[in-house]
Amino acid sequence: MAEARGGPQVYSIAAHRGFADALVAGLVPRYGDGELGLARLTLLLPSSRARRTISEAFIRHAGGEGRAGLLMPRMAVVGDLDLDEALGPLLDPLGTSDIKPAIDPQRRMFALARLIAEEMGDDAPKGATLLRLARETGATMDRLLVEDVGPEQLLDEKVVDIFPDLSEHWQQSIRLFANVQVKWLAWLGENGMLDAAARRNRLFDKAREIWKANPPATPIVAAGVTSAAPALARLLRVVSELPQGAVILPDFDLTMNAAVWEELGRAGAAPTPGDTVFAREDAVTHPQYHLKLLLSRMGVAREEVQPWHRKGMTAAPPERSHAISALFLPPEASKVWVELPAEKRRLSGVRLMEAANPEEEAQAIALLVREALAEPEKRVAVITPDRPLARRVVHHLARWNIVADDSAGRPLSQTAAGRAFLLAAEVMAEGARAVPLMALLGHPLVDGGMDRGRWLQRLRKLERELRGPRLMPGLEPARSEIARLAERQPDMADWWNIAETHVAPLVEIDRDLPIDLADLINTLAASAEGLCGEKLWAQEDGRTLAGFVEEFRLHARESAFQAAPRDIAAVLGDAMEERAVRPPYGGHARVQVLGLLEARMNRADLVICAGLNEGVWPARGSIDALFAPPVLRALGVPGGDFRIGLSAHDLAGAMGAPEVVLSRSERDEGGPAIPSRFLLRVQALLGDLLPNYEDRRTISLAQVMTRAQPAADYPRPRPSPSAEQRDVDISATALDRLLGDPYQFFAQKIMGLSDLDALDADPDALWQGNVAHEILERWHLARNTDPAARIGPIMEQVLDQQNADPLIRGLWQPRLQKALEWVEASVSAYEEREVLAVETKGAMTFDGVFVHGRADRIDRLPNGSLAIVDYKTGKPPSAAMVEEGFALQLGILGLIAADDGFKGLTGEPGGYEYWSLGRAKDDNPHGFGYVEVPLKVGSKRSGIAPEDFLPLTRGKLGEAIGKYIKGDAPFTARENPNYPAYDTYDQLMRLEEWLPRQGDEEATA
Helix, strand or coil: CCCCCCCCEEEEEEEEEEEHHHHHHHHHHHCCCCCCCCHCCEECCHHHHHHHHHHHHHHHHHHHHHCCCCCCCEEECCCCHHHCCCCCCCCCCCCCCCCHHHHHHHHHHHHHHHHHHHHHHHCCCHHHHHHHHHHHHHHHHHHHCCCCCCHHHHHCHHHHHHCCCCCCCHHHHHHHHHHHHHHHHHHHHHHHHHHHHHHHHHHHHHHHHHHCCCCCCEEEECCCCCCCCCHHHHHHHHHCCCCCCCEEEEECCCCCCCCHHHHHHCCCHHHHHHHCCCCCCCCCCCCCCCHHHHHHCCCHHHHHHECCCCCCCEECCHHHHHHHHHHHHCHEEEEEEHHHCCHHCCCCEEEEEEECHHHHHHHHHHHHHHHHHHCCCCCCCEEEHHHHHHHHHHHCCCCCCCCCCCCCCHHHHHHHHHHHHHHHHHHHHCCCCCCHHHHCCCCCCCCCCHHHHHHHHHHHHHHHHCCEECCCCHHHHHHHHHHHHHHHHCCHHHHHHHHHHHHHHHCCCCCCCCCEEHHHHHHHHHHHHHHHHCCHHHCCHHHHHHHHHHHHHHHHHHHCCCEEEHHHHHHHHHHHHHECCCCCCCCCCEEEEHHHHHHHHCCCCCEEEEECCCCCCCCCCCCCCCCCCHHHHCCCCCCHHHHHHHHHHHHHHHCCEEEEEEEEECCCEEECCCEEHHHHHHHHHHHHHHHHHHHHHHHHHHHHCCCCCCCCCCCCCCCCCCCCCCCCCCCCCCCHHHCCHHHHHHHHHHHHCCCCCCCEEECHHHHHHHHHHHHHHHHHHHHHHHHCCHHHHHHHCCCHHHECHHHHHHHHHHHHHHHHHHHHHHHHHHCCEEEECCCEEEEECCCCCCEEEEEEEEEECCCCCCCEEEEEEEECCCCCHHHHHCCCCCHHHHHHCCCCECCCCCCCCEEEEEEEEEEECCCCCEEEEEEEEECCCCCCCCCCCCHHHHHHHHHHHHHHHHHCCCCCCCCCCCCCCCCCCCCHHHHHHHHHHHHHHHHEEEEEH
């Protein structure tokens, strides 16, 4: 056995020295003896990304010394659970390990779900909720296993008895977890497997035992490994004591004084029995805490850590490290800020940038990157945990042909292939409602095997017809619209046959009946592939999706897991959110967009730390779903705040670059954003020096890129069309708009503009009115041949034909039926009054203008005159409105009737009634329905007399025609402020731009 050295060889590379370059600069003279010297060296690195970073540093070092080539050392990856990386072959030899294999994560999730369901019995959740609970259980198991806390220790501790004050929720959660663990350990034993975290611990222990008993003849160096997992810490201790071994820590602060070091807390060194590993007062959010925890578990004193002697090729000023150390001082120690001289507070090379919103921040970052790339060989890294912000930056860079993929990747559910698969699941879950169905058929990958342009043309026509109130689930609404469209365009039926062939299997199942999840995935995969073709699986995201589908389907079938089709979108969405799709290499050689995990050990000449808002960097401290924080501390497991310290260490390391920009936006998608606690510390440390570090120039440039010339104040619209354009007809309902808001009449009648209904919209008054009118029309017509015809069956028939949503029917149909029954009873009780016509059209020529309208009903009164009846589903116009010159629809119909404009009807109009289907005002036994006369009759004090109604209407109609149709008056927007206008055309008239200035304009007019 080779003789071990006297003490552990543990080194540190300060934050102001680029870790990768400084590491390589020190490794080459130490281990590069002869041409093959470095090839004998083995480097233990934390992740695959770190391996790539170190490789690039070796290449830069070799090129800097003018060498023709370089044999690099062997690099073994310790692996990162957060990155879903396995151990390298050095620590996990393929096929030669006697340690049981690790269980696949998906298989473990389904197995845990089954055990949880068995344990909870009838109280167990179903479908997606059960899988979420299984996933949370697995995450908690990993947290315990990483800390060497086995399930059996949890049972021995009898945690519930230690914390009797815990709420019943937490106690039940612990009991459930403990009981499931007993069954889980037995299940693993029966299947000859281990949890991945437990297997890693055993592999670490095995390597430690082998290297301790027989130290390798070749050097082994662990570089950049900061995980404080006990098993890994024990391995690193052995590596540090090997004859040619060393452990090199990144960004370990050797300048911190002893008092500050002690203020960080025990960090795992419990002084007396019974104390917890993590004390409540420990400064777990400090960037050096996890390194202190690592040294404590390695059994290495802080004084034994030595500086790595060789400097890197890119380095920030040394005083930067002192300022960074002061920046993150714990509470008591930070009191020295008051006495720090200016030279100790300077952060030379650091700039602070504050944008108004994420879009402006991304644009400014892209400008910084583009500016930096203008300098030869300058490398740039954008580091942010905010993935949407990273994607914005990538898109802005693409405008300048700078390819910079986000190396943190995107969740599979947010990629093109993943979204197509999830949309198919949403169609299945929601029963082919209009929104998911149109989204699926319009997905960029979907073409059904035909030309994409032709596919979209037909899709848009169907979508237009489906717009409006929410329809019933299923394909019947689409089939009905296709049948109508195919009468004019036969090719619509051919297109729909292709689409329905692949969509129908998603819908023709009982959404509430649980069936095998594997069968549901088979159906989804077949439908999605039929719609998209091979494009679904062709790209990087498609290949990831294919792997996900195979694994998920395999383990779902193996566990015989069942789910209701209604839950399939939630089940797949949760699982796909955890699968990252990372882009292949091949972007710009000097630009990187990184997440926090990917950025560790990485260095660049310019580092932009973006998204420095609270809740983003650092992320909000999470609470374990199964264990209360005191329980975790008792078990020796760090709480959610521990990750805040890790993100602080990430920022401290990034601030060691030669140039650093700290960026944030004042607002995010949800509203005002709070600056990161780290950024607030920077601002507090700089104090009165802060204005010298603010980068307002870049923000100004970003604003200029999107700033247009100031637009002139938009005036109140007053369009004046030509005489030919004014030559239009007037409907009975349009007179109000023409008099009250002429612009609305101009936009609708002359310009021919109307708003587009939304898909799956809430039922509005127009739809309700159309349905009610159609029911009443059919009932009145049915009474002509069958006086005993009932209105109820007709209502059911109309709502069926409308494909009305069951929820809408359930909420609205009962009250509609009561109101319709009131109409039925009222009309059936007529003895001397006779219904002459329903939904009848009439017209007349008034002053050379064609005036027309449709009367909902016209009755013959006992005195021989005509009664004009209009049905309303809501509140009818009042007599006061008629007196003001609005709501003259009945008056126009009366003028048409007086002019014998209704075919087959003669007589003078003598009555005007609104029949409202709203809640009754009197003792109506049906509860809904009442008659309103919009004139001054009975005890009404306002309104106009019945005999004055037609003259008033005739005068208003003549005024409107003379002013707007025959005249040249402009169609002024909102001319009459008392008119209860709709908001349909507010955006078109840009109401909010000129309305605040309306008073000033009128004063100067």
